[in-house]
Amino acid sequence: MKLRKVTAVSATVFALALTATACGGDKNDDGGSSGGSKKITIGIKFDQPGLGQKTPNGYSGFDVDIATYVAKKLGYDENQIEWKESKSADRETMLQRGDVEFIAATYSITPQREEKVDFAGPYLLAHQDVLVRADDDSIKSPEDLNSKNLCSVTGSTSAQNVKNDLAPKANLQKYPTYSACLNGLQNGAIDALTTDDSILAGYASQSQFKGKFKLAGFKMTNENYGIGVKKGSDLKAKINEALEAMVADGSWQKAVDANFGPANYKNEPAPKVGDVKS
Amino acid sequence: MFDFLQDYDLLGAFWTTVQLTVLSAVGSLIWGTMLAAMRVGPVPLMRGFGTAYVNIVRNIPLTVIILFTSLGLNQTLNITMGAKDFETINFRLAVLGLILYTAAFVCEALRSGINTVPVGQAEAARAIGLSFSQVLRLVVLPQAFRSSVVPLANVLIALTKNTTVAAAIGVAEAALVMKEMIENEAQLLLIAGVIAFGFVVLTLPTGLILGWVGKKVAVKR
Amino acid sequence: MSSVLYDAQGPRAKRRNILFNVLFLVALAAVLWWVFSALDEKGQLDWVKWEPFFTGTEAWTTYIWPGLQNTLLAAALSVVIALPLGAVLGIARLSDHAWVRVPVGVVVEFFRSIPVLVLMIFGLALFSEYSNVSSDDRPLYAVVTGLVLYNASVLAEIVRAGILALPKGQAEGAMAIGLRKGQVMRLILLPQAVTTMLPAIVSQLVVIVKDTALGGAVLTFSELLSAANTMSSYYGANTIASFTVVAAIFIAINFALTSFASWLERRLRRAKKSSGAVLKADDSQIAGAAGTGTGGSI
Numbered sequence: 001m002k003l004r005k006v007t008a009v010s011a012t013v014f015a016l017a018l019t020a021t022a023c024g025g026d027k028n029d030d031g032g033s034s035g036g037s038k039k040i041t042i043g044i045k046f047d048q049p050g051l052g053q054k055t056p057n058g059y060s061g062f063d064v065d066i067a068t069y070v071a072k073k074l075g076y077d078e079n080q081i082e083w084k085e086s087k088s089a090d091r092e093t094m095l096q097r098g099d100v101e102f103i104a105a106t107y108s109i110t111p112q113r114e115e116k117v118d119f120a121g122p123y124l125l126a127h128q129d130v131l132v133r134a135d136d137d138s139i140k141s142p143e144d145l146n147s148k149n150l151c152s153v154t155g156s157t158s159a160q161n162v163k164n165d166l167a168p169k170a171n172l173q174k175y176p177t178y179s180a181c182l183n184g185l186q187n188g189a190i191d192a193l194t195t196d197d198s199i200l201a202g203y204a205s206q207s208q209f210k211g212k213f214k215l216a217g218f219k220m221t222n223e224n225y226g227i228g229v230k231k232g233s234d235l236k237a238k239i240n241e242a243l244e245a246m247v248a249d250g251s252w253q254k255a256v257d258a259n260f261g262p263a264n265y266k267n268e269p270a271p272k273v274g275d276v277k278s
Numbered sequence: 279m280f281d282f283l284q285d286y287d288l289l290g291a292f293w294t295t296v297q298l299t300v301l302s303a304v305g306s307l308i309w310g311t312m313l314a315a316m317r318v319g320p321v322p323l324m325r326g327f328g329t330a331y332v333n334i335v336r337n338i339p340l341t342v343i344i345l346f347t348s349l350g351l352n353q354t355l356n357i358t359m360g361a362k363d364f365e366t367i368n369f370r371l372a373v374l375g376l377i378l379y380t381a382a383f384v385c386e387a388l389r390s391g392i393n394t395v396p397v398g399q400a401e402a403a404r405a406i407g408l409s410f411s412q413v414l415r416l417v418v419l420p421q422a423f424r425s426s427v428v429p430l431a432n433v434l435i436a437l438t439k440n441t442t443v444a445a446a447i448g449v450a451e452a453a454l455v456m457k458e459m460i461e462n463e464a465q466l467l468l469i470a471g472v473i474a475f476g477f478v479v480l481t482l483p484t485g486l487i488l489g490w491v492g493k494k495v496a497v498k499r
Numbered sequence: 500m501s502s503v504l505y506d507a508q509g510p511r512a513k514r515r516n517i518l519f520n521v522l523f524l525v526a527l528a529a530v531l532w533w534v535f536s537a538l539d540e541k542g543q544l545d546w547v548k549w550e551p552f553f554t555g556t557e558a559w560t561t562y563i564w565p566g567l568q569n570t571l572l573a574a575a576l577s578v579v580i581a582l583p584l585g586a587v588l589g590i591a592r593l594s595d596h597a598w599v600r601v602p603v604g605v606v607v608e609f610f611r612s613i614p615v616l617v618l619m620i621f622g623l624a625l626f627s628e629y630s631n632v633s634s635d636d637r638p639l640y641a642v643v644t645g646l647v648l649y650n651a652s653v654l655a656e657i658v659r660a661g662i663l664a665l666p667k668g669q670a671e672g673a674m675a676i677g678l679r680k681g682q683v684m685r686l687i688l689l690p691q692a693v694t695t696m697l698p699a700i701v702s703q704l705v706v707i708v709k710d711t712a713l714g715g716a717v718l719t720f721s722e723l724l725s726a727a728n729t730m731s732s733y734y735g736a737n738t739i740a741s742f743t744v745v746a747a748i749f750i751a752i753n754f755a756l757t758s759f760a761s762w763l764e765r766r767l768r769r770a771k772k773s774s775g776a777v778l779k780a781d782d783s784q785i786a787g788a789a790g791t792g793t794g795g796s797i
Contacts, residue, residue, distance in 0.1 A: 047732040054729055056557035064736035087719050089461065090634065093627060142494055149364070154448060173364040174448045176716065177728045180738035186542045189353040207736025208547055320505045320512075321519045327527065337705065337753035339712035341724060342746050349738055355537045367779045410505040418504065439614035446716040453616050457717070460624045470621040474613050498529040 009170035037060065037162045041065045043086030043103035043228075047160030047177065049108055050112055050202020050259050059083050060201070063225075065255035066123055068248070070227065074235075088156070092116045095230050097157040102235060103228040104200060107215045109276050117165070120239035122276060123252070125237060125268040127219040128158050131198035131204060133185060134214045139192060142166035142218050148191040151181035158195045159182035178203065188211065196223050223275040282463050283472065287397055291455040292476050294369070298441040298451060300481075302376035309377055310384025311419075317385065318392060320410055328385070335382040340375070340443045347375040348447045370446035376437065383433045391426030392418055424495045431488030437480045452476060511668060538739070548737035551730075551733060552744050556714050566715075566726025567748065573639055573711045573722060577646035580706060584647065585654025590684060591658050603655075609653040616713050619645035638720035645714075646707055662688050663697035694767060699758035705753045712749070721749065 027237075044054035044063050051061040066084075071081050086094050086105050094100050095117045102120075109119045132139050139145065145167035152159030154174045154208035163170055173190060175181050182203055193200065197215055204213045227243075228236045246252045247270040260267055271277070316328035335343070344452045351357040360372035395418050403417040405459055423430075442453035460466060508516060538544050549560040591603040610618070622641035628630045632640050665688060673687040714720030721729075727741040734741070 030308075047729045049732060052734055054561065055733055060789075084635070084720070085719075088412070090719060091502040094634050097631075097634065099628075171363050176345075177347075177732065178447065179728060179731040179738050180353075181738040183349060183731075183738040184353045185352045186736065187543075203736075206735045208737075276517075295665065318502065318503070318504055318668065320508065320514055321523065323520045323523050323527075327523070333754065333757070334750060337709075337750045337757065338746050339709040339724070339749055341712045341716045341744060342749065344714070345742060346746075351743065354541050354543055354739065355534065384552075397503050404506055413504055431604070435612070439612075441615040442616040443716075445616070453614065453717070456617060457620055459619065466621075466624050466628060470617070470624075473617055474609075477614060478609065481789050484684065485612075 008060050009192075014131050022157045038076075039082055040071050040074065041082045041100045042071065042085055043084050043091065043100040043105055045087075045105045046085040047179070048106065048142075048202055050197055051199060052200075053105075054085075060259075061105040062198070062255055062259040063106065065259065066227070066243075067102070068253075069246050069251055069255070070104075070239050070242040073245060074238060078268050091205050095228050098230060099231070100202060101105055102239065104162055104225075104275040106196060106223075107221040107226055107228050108196075109226040113228075115185070116231065117228045118233060119228055120236045121226035121273060122224035122271045123227065123246075124198065124225040125277060126181070126198040126223040126225060128161065128194065128221040128223065129200055130162075130192040130194045130216045131185065131200040131213050132192050132216055133188075134212055135235075136191065139216055142220060145170045145192060145277050147171070149184075150225060151175060151190040151193045152195060153178055153181070156195060162194055166220065182209075183214075193214070197265065198225075198260070199268070202259055205265070224271065224276045226276075243273055265275065282459075283467065286455055286459055287450075287470070288319070288452075289478075291450060291452045292480075294449065294451040295441050295476075295480070297371060298369070298376065298444060298449070299434075299438045301368050301373045301439055302380060302441070305373065305377035305381035306384050306433075306437070307430075310381040311388060313381055313385035314388040314392070315414060317389060318414070321413075323348060332382045332385055333334050334448050335379060336386075338379075340440055342447050344372060344443050344446050345374040347371040347378075368445075368447050372441075372447060372449045376440060380433060380437050380440070383436070384430065387426045387429035387433055388419075388422055390429060391422035395421045401444045421497050424497050426490035427488060427495060429484060431492065434488070435484055437483050438484065441479065484487070529672050543739050547735065548740045551734045551737070552740070555658050559736070560731035562726045562733075562742070563723070566627060566721060566723040569639070569720065570711045570722040571707070572707045573642045573646070573720070574704070575716065576639075576643045577650060579705050580643070581647045581654055581707075582700070583649040584739040586689075587654035588651060589658025589662070590689075595680070600725060601652045607652040610648045611647070611656070615645050615649045615710050616717060618648050619714060619718055621645075636717045638714060640721050641718055642711060642714035642722075646710055649710075650703060650707055653706075654700065657696050657703065658692065661692035661699075664695060665691055697767070698760045698764040701756060701763060705756050705760075708753055708756070709749065723780075782794070 004095055010011070028278075036155060044059065044061070046054040046059075048061065052059065052063040053061050064145065068078055070083065072078075084094075084100050086103050088105075088224075091103050091105065091107060092113065095103060107113075107119075108126075113119070129222060130139065130142075130145070141149065142162065144170040145162060147232065148167075148170055150159060150162060150167070150170040151173045152175075154176055158173075159172055159174065162171055173181075175184075178193070178195070178199070181193045185193050186209075197217075197219075200213075200215055204215065207271060227239050229239065243252075246255075252270050257269055313328050313331060316324040319325060352367060352371055352372070357371075358367055359374070361367045361370060362450055399421065400413055403413045408416065413435070416466075439449055443450055445454040445457070448454070452473055456469060459469045463469060476496065506512070542548075588607055590602055591599050592607060596602045618729075619641050621639060622644035624642075626637045626640050627634075638770055646717070662684075669691065672681055673683040678686065711720075711722050712724045715722040715724035715726075715728075719725070723745050727738075727745045731738045731741040
């Protein structure tokens, strides 16, 4: 009987304590968005090695280097940058709402997107391509993807492009992440992974995959990577200036070498600002 | 106002939800009953396996289990579930994942049903010389099933809702179509209302009918 | 351990038992061996895939710990909001006034019959269109909203069942000594009901912790499961290894919670007189009564 009382009391106290904390339980929004005068928030990818990847030593990749350089030209030091993950589907919304100042996250310039946001650049010309196992010689043209297991990520248009135009009989698998596709490619469950060659090169150059995968080199589309800013923002002109300066002083090439060099990725020369290849 | 609904295969999506539910329900009832039998049976190793299975599986998020069926079973162990194209494979893998997960709860619901069977029933059955499997099959389980209709109905309702997790491996059921619709259309509240209505239609009658059945078949003591 | 379901074993039954044990062991070992050899053949057991988790703390501090923090934060917030809300709803559903009882009943049944994932997707869209919650917090808000709406309704049912399970005499006696309705609930019914409900409530916590993973898989909430995704892209697509580690963490957390729940239950059961002969009395009756499935909610 005594025990029961004790339990009941402690339970009531427990419940009360929870009720009490509930009042202050709502996470107060201490404004992560604009962060005062001396911070700049930039959207990048967190899970694309070679372009934008969260690593134990901070963030690394080509997009990150571009963004860092641009931020410096805008007057922000490296330690004044706040990186934010911007998944593909969220990018327009994040810009429109002002969650980030600009986005450098494998962001291809397209007419549909230009209706919602403005683009500076382009700063890189990539192409849709496929990644295959290094010892697989059966895929020589996009048409060879028919009857092959093709992988891409959910919400990506690249796989649908291939299926609609080039290889209608391709067996399409969609995973939430590229890693899952790569794992399948390594296992043999997937024959080809399709997306931008720059992204593929980043994965292929990881030390764990040395010599295991190769790019097929199909150049199926042109992907003009731009830096997304809010519609009508005056940042566009400033970022364009910064990008021109980056190419002129050789930093652009340095960033390319540092990030794509190990991948043996034959990138296109630096595109002229405003020169969007369709 | 409802025009945009024609662009989406909403009925097809809910039909997929129903298929996922029915197939997984049958599978998990069978596997769950086997697990329950193992857990109350005389073979120590099976008892241990049953206990371990239930304790591990019910503590893992269903999402992880579903992803495992795709990444582990399909990719690595080459289990294709007798299908060739990924759409069918993913659907069948989702059913398998739902069975593996739900069976743990079916097992627990049945075990609680077994607990409600009076000791005298089993003792009398043994006294007339029935073996363990006969005691279970002829005396205990029939009564246990009758008294676990309501907990089992709750598992079934939970299963219906859990089929939405199949969206994680791209099975085009109701939740995935809802996500697609929200990304492309502006009528958020309408979309949410339609999907919610669909699930209410699926789950509410299940609860009511099985609740009534449960009362009807309950062993009066 | 003896059971009433089978006789004490004689020599023949013992022999048969050993045979079954061996056969089952062989079958189990065969399956395990098949799995391991397949994993090994596909290079999934390569040290390079597992190394990040065992050498150094990088993987833990960069990916897993921040993810786990978000998982626990979302779960804790949901519990803290859902528990009092559920209690209020549960009590309101027992109200004498139909205008309170009926609408609350409809709300509870409605949210119980809709998948949490649908609630979360809806929450995310709602917050991004009609509120100025920053994009950092939006997924968290959406996950918590979904979990609160669903679990508050489930907890409401647990509370209601817990109160209904009390002997009628308790409320009648309390009213007989002149307590008002609020007092009866506050002083007599709730303290007793909370005791019996506690195991079921703790089991519901397991559901909340598990369901946070939905936010990682389908929304963009950076919890443990999505941390596994970021992590596996850095460590060379070690998806299977990453997911295994994440699953192990979930099992550890939830196993601790379920063990706590059954410990509580045993303790409470010992304090009470057993109400009748049952075959094996180690299952929660209250969870069954609450309609959330027994032995852990789903």
